[in-house]
Each structure stands twice: as C-alpha cells, then as structure tokens.
Amino acid sequence: MIVVTGATGNVGRTLVRLLAGAGEQVTAVARRITGADVPEGVRAEAADLGDVESLRPSLERADALFLLVAGDDPQGVAGAAKAAGVRKIVLLSSQGAGTRPHAYEHAGRFEAAVRESGLNWTILRSGGMASNAYAWAEPVRLHRTVSAPFGDVGLPFVDPDDVAAVGAAVLREDGHDGATYLLTGPAATSPRERAAAIGRALGEPVRFAEQTRQEAHEQMARFMPLPVVEGTLAILGEPTPEERRVSPDIERILGRAPHTFGEWAARNASAFR
Secondary structure, eight states, X not given: OEEEESTTSTTHHHHHHHHXXXXXXXXXXXXXXXXXXXXXXXXXXXXXXXXXXXXXXXXXXXXXXXXXSOSSOHHHHHHHHHHHTOOEEEEEEETHHHHOTXXXXXXXXXXXXXXXXXXXEEEEEEOOBGGGGGGGXXXXXXXXXXXXXXXXXXXXXXXXXXXXXXXHHHHHSSSOTTEEEEEOXXXXXXXXXXXXXXXXXHTSOOEEEEOXXXXXXXXXXTTSXXXXXXXXXXXXXXXXXXXXXXXXXXXXXXXSOXXXXXXXXXXXXXXXX
C-alpha cells in the first residue's frame, strides 16, 4: 500500500492516477478529499498533516509514504509512519532547501526528519513548478495580461506531471534509497516567455506587464510567510548558478526529457480561457 499525501494537488492527483494505473494499492490523503476525487479502487482518507493523529488511520498497512512539506511536526509524521510499519518515505521538498536554507528552513526541517527517521528515504527537490502560472489564470482570462517581476530572468520551471512521474518511479523501484534528486524543466524560461507560451496555447497574444519587486512582495505576502517571500523573490530575481541549472535527474529516472513549459501550457490552456 502506498499513501499519497496532498492527493488532490497538482502533483498528488497525477501521482495517484499513475500509481493506480500501474496496479498499486493506493490511499489518497488530503484535508477535504472524498471518493469522488480519486480513481476507482483508490482509498480516500481525509487527514491533515498538521494533525499527526488524524494521519495515523491512513498509514495502516502502508509500505510507502509520499510526503509533502506541510504542517509543523515532521518528526511526528515520520514517527507515525515508522510506528505503522512504513518502510519508505519519499519527500517532495524544494530546491530552496539546498540553495536558500535560511529562507526554506521549514523544508529543511522535513528533510532532516526524513533522513533521521530510520526508514528508507528519497528526497525530491523541485524547482519552481509550471503550475505556479495558475496564479495568472484570472488576469489572463479577463484581460489577456500577465504581471510578474523580473520579466527577463530565466529559470527551468518543471511540469508537476513530471514530478509526479518521478515520484511514482521512486516509490515503485529499487535503487533510490538515500538519494536527493533535483527536478527541473529542460530549459530556462523567463516570465515574459512563459506569458507568450500561454498566449500561443490560447491562440491569441497575452501581454506581459512587469511588476516592481515591492509590488510583487506585497502581493506574495498576502499568502506566504515573509522569509519565504524574500527567498522566492531572491530566486526569481537573482538566481544562483545552481538555481539556473537544468538538472539531468528527470531524464535519468524516466528515460525521457522533461516536458517544456509550452507543453504544460498547451495541456492546461482551458484554465486560462
């Protein structure tokens, strides 16, 4: 049995579908999940990673756990998994845990808890995800406009479906214990280029309007902790060479190149119509 937390999210939903399609027994976990949210044959369990006790029933008879960085008790989650007989944890973390550890201390705490759990573990450090562009969906629908800072700074954003595919492979295959993988797209793209890709997917132009750093800071601070806002803006505006690097890990694990941002946009164009 494989337990997938965050099962209704951009990565988790695809991961559940891939695992179920491969014949695995899957328990899909999210705070407000129901049976209507999962494929036939998948067990849906409502639980909150911020409440370890709520998670324990989901872990019964589980062999592996796909874990998000969520909640404030990573040691408690890892301990509950070990007590339930889980043998492997695959953690979806952030590239910032390695490149900006002070800003991404929360993710670093989860990584440390997984490493120290006594279980087999693999850590997936994701770069920025293409699905972050969903934040542009409403202004694109209403005004065919995208606003973002640092319009010409490129980063190799990753398709969340590729992250899910790597998660499925690591959960099902041997040979990944103790590994930390960096997951990126195949090429760096700038916000201006990503806006243009959405326009191509829609078949009509999308205008790009560059925000100031302060405007972006005020917008992000409405839903993100301030240290993460600062770390994110630093990555977006002044990325290190490591943050700009295209990682070979997706191709190494899946045997194919990762999807481009344009492919993601074409597949998800309906969100912007």
